[in-house]
Amino acid sequence: MTALLSLQSVSKRYGAVQANAGINLVVDPGSIHAILGENGAGKSTLMKLIYGVESPDAGVILWKGQPVNLSSPAEARALGIGMVFQHFSLFETLTVVQNIALIVPGRKTDLARRIRTLGDEFGLNVDPEAMVHALSVGERQRVEIIRCLLLNPELLILDEPTSVLPPQSVARLFETLRALQARGVAILFISHKLEEIKELCDTATILRGGQVTGRVDPRGHSAKDLATLMIGRAMPPPLPATVQAVGEVRLELSGLDFVNDDPFGVSLSDISLRVHSGEIVGIAGISGNGQQELAALISGEVVQPGDMIRMLGHAVGAVGVAQRRKMGFAFVPEERLGRGAVPEMSLADNALLTAHGAGLVQNGFIRRTPERAYTAACIARYDVRTPGPEAEAGALSGGNLQKFIMGREMMLEPKLLLVSQPTWGVDIGAATDIRQRLVAMRNAGAAILVISEELEELFQICDRLHVLHKGHLSPCLPTHATTVEEVGTYMIGAGKSPEVAA
Amino acid sequence: MKISFIRRERASRTAMLVAPVAAFACAIVASVVLFTLLGKAPGQALYSLLLEPFLTWYNFSEVLLKMAPLLLIAQGLAIGFRANVFNIGAEGQLIIGAIAASALPVWYPQGDSAFMLPAMLLMGAGAGMAWAGIAALFRTRFNANEILVTLMLSLIAAQVLNYLLLGPWKDPHGFNFPQSVMFPDAALLPILLPGTRVNISLLFALIASVLASILMRHRFAGFQLLVGGLAPRAARYAGFSEARAIWVSLLLGGLAAGLAGAAEVAGPLGQLQRSVSTGYGYSAIIVAYLGGLNPWGIVISAFVMSVIYIGGDNAMVSADLPIAAVWVFQGLLLCFYLAGLTFIRHRVSFIRKAKP
Numbered sequence: 001m002t003a004l005l006s007l008q009s010v011s012k013r014y015g016a017v018q019a020n021a022g023i024n025l026v027v028d029p030g031s032i033h034a035i036l037g038e039n040g041a042g043k044s045t046l047m048k049l050i051y052g053v054e055s056p057d058a059g060v061i062l063w064k065g066q067p068v069n070l071s072s073p074a075e076a077r078a079l080g081i082g083m084v085f086q087h088f089s090l091f092e093t094l095t096v097v098q099n100i101a102l103i104v105p106g107r108k109t110d111l112a113r114r115i116r117t118l119g120d121e122f123g124l125n126v127d128p129e130a131m132v133h134a135l136s137v138g139e140r141q142r143v144e145i146i147r148c149l150l151l152n153p154e155l156l157i158l159d160e161p162t163s164v165l166p167p168q169s170v171a172r173l174f175e176t177l178r179a180l181q182a183r184g185v186a187i188l189f190i191s192h193k194l195e196e197i198k199e200l201c202d203t204a205t206i207l208r209g210g211q212v213t214g215r216v217d218p219r220g221h222s223a224k225d226l227a228t229l230m231i232g233r234a235m236p237p238p239l240p241a242t243v244q245a246v247g248e249v250r251l252e253l254s255g256l257d258f259v260n261d262d263p264f265g266v267s268l269s270d271i272s273l274r275v276h277s278g279e280i281v282g283i284a285g286i287s288g289n290g291q292q293e294l295a296a297l298i299s300g301e302v303v304q305p306g307d308m309i310r311m312l313g314h315a316v317g318a319v320g321v322a323q324r325r326k327m328g329f330a331f332v333p334e335e336r337l338g339r340g341a342v343p344e345m346s347l348a349d350n351a352l353l354t355a356h357g358a359g360l361v362q363n364g365f366i367r368r369t370p371e372r373a374y375t376a377a378c379i380a381r382y383d384v385r386t387p388g389p390e391a392e393a394g395a396l397s398g399g400n401l402q403k404f405i406m407g408r409e410m411m412l413e414p415k416l417l418l419v420s421q422p423t424w425g426v427d428i429g430a431a432t433d434i435r436q437r438l439v440a441m442r443n444a445g446a447a448i449l450v451i452s453e454e455l456e457e458l459f460q461i462c463d464r465l466h467v468l469h470k471g472h473l474s475p476c477l478p479t480h481a482t483t484v485e486e487v488g489t490y491m492i493g494a495g496k497s498p499e500v501a502a
Numbered sequence: 503m504k505i506s507f508i509r510r511e512r513a514s515r516t517a518m519l520v521a522p523v524a525a526f527a528c529a530i531v532a533s534v535v536l537f538t539l540l541g542k543a544p545g546q547a548l549y550s551l552l553l554e555p556f557l558t559w560y561n562f563s564e565v566l567l568k569m570a571p572l573l574l575i576a577q578g579l580a581i582g583f584r585a586n587v588f589n590i591g592a593e594g595q596l597i598i599g600a601i602a603a604s605a606l607p608v609w610y611p612q613g614d615s616a617f618m619l620p621a622m623l624l625m626g627a628g629a630g631m632a633w634a635g636i637a638a639l640f641r642t643r644f645n646a647n648e649i650l651v652t653l654m655l656s657l658i659a660a661q662v663l664n665y666l667l668l669g670p671w672k673d674p675h676g677f678n679f680p681q682s683v684m685f686p687d688a689a690l691l692p693i694l695l696p697g698t699r700v701n702i703s704l705l706f707a708l709i710a711s712v713l714a715s716i717l718m719r720h721r722f723a724g725f726q727l728l729v730g731g732l733a734p735r736a737a738r739y740a741g742f743s744e745a746r747a748i749w750v751s752l753l754l755g756g757l758a759a760g761l762a763g764a765a766e767v768a769g770p771l772g773q774l775q776r777s778v779s780t781g782y783g784y785s786a787i788i789v790a791y792l793g794g795l796n797p798w799g800i801v802i803s804a805f806v807m808s809v810i811y812i813g814g815d816n817a818m819v820s821a822d823l824p825i826a827a828v829w830v831f832q833g834l835l836l837c838f839y840l841a842g843l844t845f846i847r848h849r850v851s852f853i854r855k856a857k858p
């Protein structure tokens with residue numbers, strides 16, 4: 001049997017960074033092949049070479065035994081290769097079906113129908129007429145996956161497809177992938193979640209520093225082994241569970257209602273919650289249930305006069321982002337590129353973006369030395385793999401940029417921190433590190449609100465949980481007194497049958 | 503064989519420097535073709551267009567004279583362009599600035615106060631700001647597109663100028679020409695280079711360049727504008743006010759254009775006339791982009807553009823070139839430059855089609 005795809009000593013260098021070095025890889029039809037590695041190991045780069053986004057500096061790519069020289073994704077798609085990127089490639093000002101029509105041939109009405117049927121079949125429901133900018137990250141990902149599937153690919157590349165999906169959707173995605181596998185479709189699958197890889201994949205190639213350092217059958221290894229293979233050392237120890245007395249209320253939402261003008265957005269109704277000094281409160285739920293709206297209201301990107309939001313002792317309904325930050329608030333948004341960071345700017349300038357109050361500006365002048373020092377400290381403390389403060393944010397690997405943004409906000413030592421998806425795309429070593437730091441901040445008295453779809457993570461670090469579903473917030477569930485199952489029922493709308501829920 | 507554009511990992515510095523030069527070369531080649539088709543000797547045309555401005559001191563000083571308003575306005579506009587605020591109506595702000603500055607000498611034609619000139623400059627700058635401020639108000643209050651509003655305000659400004667020159671401000675002893683009285687000496691800008699018409703407004707333009715450079719490179723306010731232009735959602739996330747960016751951009755653009763208008767009437771014109779509006783406000787847009795929206799790049803592009811202006815005047819006389827041909831040359835330059843910009847973020851690759 002000839003391999004579907006094989007790479008022979010493929011290399012790619014970006015300036016000073018050797019992202020891929022002499023990579024050999026063979027993918028057989030019908031195989032689900034995992035690519036494992038730390039942040040910045042070169043996984044996304046390798047996938048971009050296969051999909052024709054970038055071309056290799058050296059080496060050969062064989063498709064069904066024939067050498068190919070892909071110069072664009074369109075050529076890769078013509079061969080039968082589909083890819084879902086780690087950072088999405090949808091146009092925000094277009095609707096779902098318009099976005100899909102850019103790549104998939106066919107009439108829009110037919111496409112809309114096919115999107116619906118495919119969505120039902122694989123549990124990837126989205127409204128074809130929704131504007132993309134109104135969709136959550138999770139929903140955008142569904143659109144990307146649907147767009148690939150509509151082209152009937154023979155090889156499907158998924159770059160961290162599960163990092164923003166809730167467990168139920170992950171399970172359905174896996175069913176989808178197994179169904180595709182049964183039809184002979186090969187899948188290249190990148191994930192930092194080792195349990196998933198053990199469950200789904202039959203082969204795993206491990207990358208470290210741009211080189212292949214191992215090839216294993218993940219089903220025969222424990223997650224711990226895989227992690228050790230991946231990061232080249234043993235995993236950091238788990239978090240010590242401590243219980244501590246909480247201090248004053250730092251964030252209080254009382255009966256917060258929000259009517260969304262956007263027909264595809266979510267309205268919030270009667271949201272009440274409190275976050276005290278010295279605790280971490282989690283908001284679980286499937287993305288697209290009002291998380292974006294809630295985060296924007298708390299951050300001040302959307303202002304709604306009134307005293308339904310109180311922060312650090314003030315009613316902040318009509319107060320903008322800048323003042324809230326001055327009061328001691330910091331925020332990590334779910335979108336890294338274009339919101340949490342400006343891709344075209346250097347890391348140093350991206351530090352300035354929100355850390356300007358930390359002595360980086362004096363009399364309106366930017367102070368370059370402290371700016372660099374702050375950036376360098378963030379890079380060092382949060383183990384951001386990059387050539388240095390001058391690197392463009394857009395050139396960082398996904399997980400490294402996430403570490404940078406988390407670091408930038410945490411270094412501000414905020415009194416109140418709001419984090420969306422704290423460890424999105426971050427490798428397990430770094431994710432453990434970030435969680436430990438969040439807990440340390442809490443122990444030092446910070447109030448932290450975490451919005452995440454990863455239940456495991458929420459259960460690890462939170463003192464209390466709420467679940468957001470269709471714009472309604474569940475009652476408070478103390479983490480030690482609840483179960484994943486209970487949270488799960490709230491996530492699909494407690495008391496309703498699962499079919500009703502999205 | 504297939505040609506495709508591939509996005510670069512990062513902006514190419516070489517391409518950034520080569521693009522304007524290459525654009526210039528391409529514009530020359532294209533205009534040679536064009537001039538030949540027009541039946542004009544291309545050699546002669548290019549000689550007067552590009553070389554004659556350097557051949558006599560007088561011609562060269564005229565280049566510097568033109569450069570002052572172009573540079574001043576372009577610096578103001580570029581700040582806004584980098585923040586994605588598109589002030590297309592600098593011409594109107596220039597006209598209003600010129601009108602406001604003219605009010606004093608028109609009302610006090612015998613005035614000899616030392617405060618007259620500074621007051622005129624302040625009035626011109628202030629009026630330009632106010633005129634641009636209308637667009638800022640419309641944009642922030644009613645979300646009206648500033649491109650359209652500034653452009654339409656320019657048409658209104660031109661009509662205001664016409665009205666004043668044909669009616670209330672017409673020089674009674676001016677043989678019915680649509681122009682104001684000649685300004686008294688106290689209303690004229692001092693000459694910078696003796697023996698030429700170059701006045702101190704060139705210094706204003708150079709100072710504006712230094713200030714613009716400081717703003718965009720070293721001031722936090724400039725950084726906020728840049729973020730707003732590159733990634734509006736990041737600006738919102740960081741709490742940089744969009745309304746403020748719109749106001750700052752438009753007011754600075756209006757200030758520069760208004761000041762340039764005042765300097766025109768208080769400089770080479772010496773009175774308010776229709777020819778105060780010769781399209782500097784529009785050419786400055788080209789200048790700003792040719793200079794890569796970079797304050798020092800704009801100094802160079804303003805100079806190049808002034809050379810083309812003066813050369814164009816010469817070419818009309820010595821090479822019998824229609825003025826439209828000069829405009830075409832300017833247009834070609836901009837088109838080629840914009841095409842060249844593609845190469846800053848993209849590279850071309852030639853690929854032999856490999857059949858799977």
Ligand SMILES: Nc1ncnc2c1ncn2[C@@H]1O[C@H](COP(=O)(O)OP(=O)(O)OP(=O)(O)O)[C@@H](O)[C@H]1O
Nearest residue numbers: 014019039040041042043044045395397398399511
């Ligand atoms: N466009 C680029 N310009 C410069 N360097 C780049 C670029 N893209 C990636 N790199 C560098 O190449 C290396 C590999 O990046 P890549 O995105 O492939 O990592 P990854 O394994 O996908 O990591 P993650 O798990 O964080 O997504 C990183 O050091 C990154 O900084």
Ligand SMILES: [Mg+2]
Nearest residue numbers: 044086397398
């Ligand atoms: Mg990646």
